[in-house]
Amino acid sequence: MKEFFLVIIVAMIFLVIFQISKASEYVSVLKGEEKSRKQNNKINGFLMVAFLVLGLIGVWYCNELYYGKTLFPQGSASVEGEQVDLMLYITIGVTGVIFVITQVLLFWFAFKYQEKEGQKAYFFPHNNKLELLWTTVPAIFLTVLVVFGLKNWFKFTNDAPKNSVLVEITGHQFAWDMRYPGKDGVLGKKSYKLYNQPLGNTLGVDFEDPESWDDLHTTVMHLPVDKPVKLVINAMDVIHDVGLSHFRMKMDAVPGIPTTMWFTPQYTTEEMKVRTGNPNFVYEISCDQMCGKGHFSMRGVIVVESEADYNKWLASQKPEYFTLHPEKNPGGNNQAVDSTQSAPIAIAVPKSN
């Protein structure tokens, strides 16, 4: 019923506007079209400058309202992301100045040079100096932004540091799975053809490969703080995307084409709870590439913790090989406990590459 009345009301408003518009056209014919055109011109000229002023106030007000909700106040949770924030600030600064100047000129000129009695337009078809000026100045600004951007781009896309923690993350409709290489630091071989739902081998790990025997399979990603981490990214079915907005990182997960990404977390989850003032804070992995009807729910969680806690967690995990083949586990859980003593995992090229 409410909707019905809403439709009626909207229709009435339409009718009123329509009638007023028609009437105003008759009035303008009676008054003389030239005269009413000039009146309209004045009104719209005024609205131009009003729009400019209110618009700029609106821009400021919007910033007041929403700046606090962006990721700027909490800062980047990764070392590399700080460069992204710096670049953002510089780019906002440069484009902000150009934005204000050009919008002010646009609406101010429109207001100032509105049609007036006796005013003549100035015949000004071209001026090479001016045109050269606004070709070169933007070019110089852009060069600076490009140089700065590419420096970071090459840093981010370069190989991960040698001491990185290696984690494999695999996306499928609609969840994430992680694999840790275990104490040998090497991920066991994998093939999509070995996928076997009934046997629990959902990632298609090749358990013939001894290097896979100590690999861990988890659904939450744990990471030590202040150490670079390298993600090897896979997808089982369609394209997904590992979106880590707190770390300012993002990379597609493409079936058949493994990708990589690295960054260095600099705050633990607990520290971020304080920084953001949100006691429920978690690092979330959002899927950022449209992947089907559950795309919006494809959420993963990262726990960043101290290295000691991280190692303790690693130790508490049972390798997938023994979960799936309990008969092969000679020492019960002892095997896993050993890994507490193991040195931090060294980087290695994953076999799936």
Added chain:
Amino acid sequence: MSSTISLQESVLHTGHADEHHEHHHHETFISKYVFSQDHKMIARQFLITGIIWAIIGGLFSVIFRLQLGYPNQSFPWLEDFLGHWAKGGKLQPEFYYALVTMHGTILVFFVLTAGLSGTFANFLIPLQIGARDMASPMLNMLSYWFFFLASVIMMASLFVQTGPASGGWTVYPPLSALGEASSGSKIGMDLWLVSMAMFIVSSLLGGLNYITTILNMRTKGMTMTRLPLTIWALFFTAVLGVLSFPVLLSGAILLLFDRNLGTSFFLSDIVVAGKILPNEGGSAILFQHLFWFLGHPEVYIILLPAMGMSSEILSVNSRKPIFGYMAMVASLFAICVLAFLVWAHHMFVTGLNPFLGSIFVLLTLLIAVPSAIKVFNWLTTLWRGNIRFTPAMLFAIGFVSLFISGGLTGIFLGNSALDIHLHDTYFVIAHFHIVMGVASFFGMFAGVYHWFPKMFGRYLNNTMGYIHFWVTIIGSYLIFWPMHYEGLAGMPRRYYDFSNWESFKMFGGLNEFISLVAMIVFAVQLLFVINFFYSIWKGRRVTTENPWGANTLEWTTPIRPGHGNWKGEIPEVHRWAYDYGKDGKEFITQTTPVGADESKDH
């Protein structure tokens, strides 16, 4: 048919002086309004079809904005309309994604490509270059009817049981290739691809015709450098379309093969819904290259006509020549060339080779230079003018404002290191809606208000035009400006619901506000549609040949030009189109010979 042949002959052989032009056709309803070969009628067909599509595409956005603005509310009336797609009054995720996909497809291709350049290229090219019709009126007619066929197929896909395509308007495989991965990737996706193939044929037929006509059929004295900027823009638009649409066609056909014939162009190493697929060796990324090789020029196909028309309208209503005509042409050319060299900036986070990525950063940010030239030239055109705020002029000014706002955020996204963070967030939505969506719509509205008198011999209602403009520009900024902030918070695109996300759920209030404004803006577009159709039959009559005091040739035709455009001879052109305010004269039409005492400038 014979009448067409005689028309063509008269164009070819006499060109001028064919006085039998007035009374030679015996036109039936079918030949005049349906299978018409008159470029002006075809333009009107494109425009009205485009308007119908725009209402549908806009309505879709209103429906999915309901879900985004009010995620916890149910709307029982939605179930009345949409059936099982809105069970219990709540939009189903599958259908939400179908709506998002169709909104994009419809507005990008059916409205802002066919509706925009289809309308104005058809309408303005012959009229402004001084030709009686297109080089091939027959192909031109086919271009519309292929578009119509594409429209029918796309419309049909909305009604199939498994729903229309729902993998986003970019239809990336494997999602779009595998029916098991998404119900929208079943028959709906085949229909989408077939419809697009028809659409591409339409676009190619149109584009070849536009290029041929502009190059070969200009009237005496109309050198290329005397063409109005609208024609230059439409020319480059057609070139872009002809060179890039075939690449999308190849992508669409390969995808059809992958879907139906078991090939593996885009598929490899896939386990979907518990089933190991036999496909091996394909690359999902290859499709993205093929798609964006069209997809990026496409955004300029959408934008250039709006630029051209705004340039013309700004100049006419400032009563001043466009500033830096040659720079405007050169920057259109530069944009046209660069448009082909930047496609991979949509793919920075696909695992693209970083070196290749860096080249695309460089070329992408280079586009800012011709864009800056255009903006400053438009500003200088306004400077010291004598500005008349017709509704068309308001929309042209609005176009410049939006082009600046949306263009500047392109500098963020084109810089790959920043794109890593902003890619596929609401920042991207804000960017391309402002610069390509709303700005091009403003260019289109400007064109409709400006040339409506020539199209229908009547004016649109001014008051409704002013209301339309002010609500639309304020509303557009209110909708899209705050989205930048959502993007800077990392909020991803194409999410049906954010309430389970600790990182993104704080924007609930803003999303509701945006949805509310979107509904108001949509309602005001309906006001425009009412104005449009009412004014076709009941609008104020045009009483003078040249109501805006413009220089270009279309205003030398009769108020309601017949097929063939000019009675008697096609006028000869003696100067460029922008002699406004020269030597103290308010305007000097292109057909006026250069006087002996005239100052030399141009």
